[in-house]
Amino acid sequence: MVSSLVIDNVTKQFGGLIANNNISLTLARGEVLALLGENGAGKSTLMNILFGHYVADSGSISVFGESLTPGKPQEALARGVGMVHQHFTLADNLSVLDNVMLGAEKLARIASGRAAARERLATLSSQFGLTISPDALIRSLSVGEKQRVEILKALYRGARILILDEPTSVLTPQEASALFATLKRLVTDGLSIIFISHKLDEVLAISDRVAVLRQGKLVFEGATREATKASLANAMVGREVTRIQRDGGSSEKELRTELLQLNNVSADCPDSRMPLDQISLLVRAGEIVAIAGVSGNGQSLLADVLFGIVKPSAGTVGAASPRSTSSTKKQSVARIPEDRQHTGSVGDLTVWENAILPRVSDSRFSKWGWLKRTNARAHATALVKRFDVRLSSIEQPIRRLSGGNMQKLILGRELSEQPEVIVAAQPTWGLDVGAVAFVHQQLLDARARGAAVLMISEDLDEVFALADRIAVMSKGRLSDAVSSAHWTRESIGLAMAGEALAA
Amino acid sequence: MRLEPRTALSPLTTLGASLGAIAFTLVICALLILWANADVFAAYGAIFNGAFGSRFAITETLTRATPLIFTGLAAAVAFRAKLYNIGAEGQLYVGAIAAVAASIWMTNDAGELGLPLAIAFPLMIAAGALAGALLLLIPTLLKTQFKVDEVVTTLLLNFIALLFVSMLLDGPMKDPTAMGWPQSPTLLADLEFSKLVDRARLHTGLLLACAMSIILWIVLSFTRFGLSLRAVGANPRGAAFAGISVNGTMIKVALISGALAGLAGVGEVAGRTGYVTLDMSPGYGYSGIVIAMLAGLNPLGVALAAVFVGAAIVGADAMSRVVNVPTYIADVIVATALISVLVAGLLTQYKLRWR
Structure with missing residues (x-):
């Protein structure tokens, strides 16, 4: 049997960082493959290569036995690869039908082809149990419904391989079970699914096989029934995970x-x-x-x-x-905001400037309007050490830090004040x-x-x-x-x- | 073709990018000079000689650079806070006319300075700075209160300011002795900036401009206000979260930027012309934007970039008298340099990949 998707020895390097190191994966027809990994493990890079957003340094990808030209997102779409992003790509002010047709049909057919499109959408809806009114405006839909529209959009374009990026992160547990039911129907119909997640329970519940990436390498690949939560977690992190209690x-x-x-x-x-x-x-x-x-x-x-x-x-x-x-x-009051890049920090300022920013008027860090730069740097250095922030210098712009290190700095900045x-x-x-x-x-x-x-x-x-x-x-x-x-x-x-x- | 972010920045890349930008500019302009049927080396030689080749050439270049430093700083400080002040040209003119108005106001019946010079001189400078600052305050308040885009308002205010000055020059502030030309009365001689060297137009405005660029650099790097300003410009939401008043900072920045552009006008009227005419500035306000971008919005870099632009203008003037190439080559050099520097800046951050 021809595999739906073969990823063959894909390597991608960004500067000194190897984002994907010789990764080979296959996806069979009617299979759910869970792709696990921490942030920065290389999941997004791999999917972006598959989708043609990035070009791999070496290696090849073939879909249904034919190799895919690198760097051509349109070709991946045309060959039946569909992706449902974590953050939806829907136009809020348009109807469900318009959103589904947009990009899938030629502009000239948006008006003339509506009846046919509506029929096709209705067929897909009933076939996979994705009930949705085609005339509803996107902004009136719940998050779970929007996700249904995204899946329908991919199916409408003829997707036979569906990539779902952290699909449950925006759903209630009940909505998540409904999604899983849908996915089961899709695979029964012969679609193949790549399910990207970091929630182990879900992965164990829905997938047939699991692949785990760590630091750009494929560290585990096998049948889900042979894996346990602990073994997957250890594969992801590369060491024993202690649970906080x-x-x-x-x-x-x-x-x-x-x-x-x-x-x-x-x-x-x-x-x-x-x-x-x-x-x-x-x-x-x-x-x-x-x-x-x-x-x-x-x-x-x-x-x-x-x-x-x-x-x-x-x-x-x-x-x-x-x-x-x-x-x-x-x-x-210590304040730790949701969005560390856009709220919690100012990316272009240095690490030490960010370390004092909310308390810059404090007498420790300024006097008569002048910054006490020595004190500020010493404070930042102490925070970096105490909260184990990994960086090359406190003079770097904070946006060069990884998400985890940025959060450690913000946390340190707030918690060191004994709030x-x-x-x-x-x-x-x-x-x-x-x-x-x-x-x-x-x-x-x-x-x-x-x-x-x-x-x-x-x-x-x-x-x-x-x-x-x-x-x-x-x-x-x-x-x-x-x-x-x-x-x-x-x-x-x-x-x-x-x-x-x-x- | 695609861009990929560079992971590490080496100083060599930065240096190479700058040198590459200069080389690219020279090559592109060489093609144009060839097209004008002139000898490239002779033309470049003439430009360099015209700008730096003699004591006179150097003073002329620096005289040109003086207003450009002020308007460059005005743009740099505003752009750092993401306040897009395109109105330095108008602020320059109201600054100049305010300086003359202050001089008229301080003149007594005998036609002499009615106040001690130690008060009158700062007062004249303050009047020009204040006029520029207030002119920029209007669009800034519209931006902070009603979210009106300042690019449009500051740009269009230039025409209003220029027409307003034109009205004054043909009306209440017309010089009766100018034989009908629309120009303002001459500034009192006491209030003029003194000359820096003999037999040249170079005046102490240059020192004021250089002092301003150093002060501004210190403010940006070493003060709480400078940090707030940079935070507001880089990420207003993050700055607000940290407790910095975004609108308050914007207004302060506007006052500083407008004042600097106003000072450009004061410098021109008190250092060079002595009176205001409508052709006093050949677009110094707009050139300031180019200079600020060339300098990467760094106040110290602004002084250097202003000298570069001043040299291109003065040098091209001289060259056109020796070699038969139009002076427009100066505009081409400056514009090409700006584009090259911006592209070079991009290439220090990103790597080009073909395929």
Whole structure:
């Protein structure tokens, strides 16, 4: 039998970095292959080569027995390779049908070919159980529905090989199961699927075979049923992974001090983010409260309100603390934003400049308007050492740091101030396993010394691993924060979909 | 053909890129000189001699460079904060006319300076700087308050400023002794910048310009404001997150940038012409943008780039008298140099791959 896809000895080098080192993979018809690896392991590079965005230094790729000309994305599409990106590539102001036709049909046929296209879309929808109204506007759809449109778009173009890049990162557990059901139907019909993920449970549930990349090399390839969660994790990281576990909760006495209060906070944003609807929450000393929820339900606006970037339209945010006076108030709140590249740091500034930026007015780092550059550099050097940030020099622009090292620096910048309140939005988003463990340990340490930690996260594993109490955000509203023992994956999934709030 | 980011930057690459840019510029312009049926080496020789070949040539080049340093700094500081001030030309003219207005205001009935020079001289300079700053403040407030694009407003304000100055020169500030020419009264002799060397037009405005580029460099590198400014320019969201007031910084930057462009006008009127006419600046405000880009928005580099552009203009002038090549070659040299430098800058960051 001819394999759907053969990747043969592909090597790609960027400067001194070997992103893909002699990788060979095959994908059979009707098979789900999971591609695992930490960030920077070479998954994206490999997929970009397959898709023609990059040209490999050596090696070749063939689809259904015919080799693919390097550097031609159109050819990959024409041969039946379709990709569903993590961040959707849909036009919000157009209908489902328009989005599916766009790019797939000649512009002249967008008007004349509608009836035929509509019929074809309907056939595909019913064939694979991807129900969606062809006339619905994209912006009115939920995230799960948008993903369905992306899959339909690929199928409409005749995709026989479907690449899904972290497809469940934006879904509720229920939506994820629906996606898995769809994928099963697709493979039954003879499609082949490459499933990129770093969630091991999903990989074990859905895939037939697993390939693990580490530092550009293929370190493991085999049938999924022979793999275990632990063996895959070890293959990804290249060493034993220790799981972070929190100890029991703080005693009621310690928990009495309320350090962060939100009272009926509402906020609107001119950009089209979900507005906040009367959010109330208390975080006390020595506990971690997690806000779970599917991306796009108001978390990012809530984070902006907590960070002081957006002013609430109603309600109050208070970070009160017995130790702090009004002048140190700002310093006693540590803020770890979701987007370390665009919010948490200024990429073109050096590492040391970024290390002092939020506290540049502090007498430690400036006086009479002059920077104390020696102090600032010494501070940055100390942070780099204490928080194990890997870099060649503190004079480098921070954008040259990897995501994990950047996050370590931001974390260090905030946590070294011994904050009483910590607000962390998606603190481990996009980090590799080692960095995730580091960040989690830091948050637990802060909790142990009595800080109040509010963590916004879309990663349920993280939420259950760290949180003492969990609140769920859905459609701009927040549920009560309840002890994490009271939640199950099912109940939290329903709450994320907004059902518990309605009931 | 595709671009791939370079992982490591060696100083050799940077140096090679700069030299390559210069060589490329010379080669391209050589082709044009050949096209004009002239001897390339004779033409380049004449340009160099005209710009640096004698004491007179050097002073002329530096005289040209003086307003260019000011407008180059005005563009560099604004662009660093991503405030695209295209209005330095208009700010230069209002700066010049404000300096003359200050001089008229300080003249007593006897036609002499009515105030002590130690007060009057700084006052005249401040008037010019303030006029430029206020002119840029208008579009900047429109940007910070209503998100009006400053490229459009600053560019169009140039025409308004120029027509306004034209109105003054034909009306309230017309020199009655100029035999009908639209020009302003002459600045009081006491207020003129002194000459730097004998028998040349070079004036102390050059020293002020150089001081400004050093001060600006110090401000950008060593002060809290400089760090805020660079943060706002590089990433406004990140700067706001760090507690820096983005709009406040923008407004301060606008005042500095407008003041520098205004100083270019003060320097021209007090150092060179003595009065304002409508052809006082052959586009110094726009050249400032080119100079700032050539210098990579570095204030110290601006001074060097301004000398380079000044030399190209003066040298090409001299060359056209010796060899039969039009003076437009100066514009071509400057424009080609800018493109080469920008491409060279790109190539230090990225590697070209064919295939």
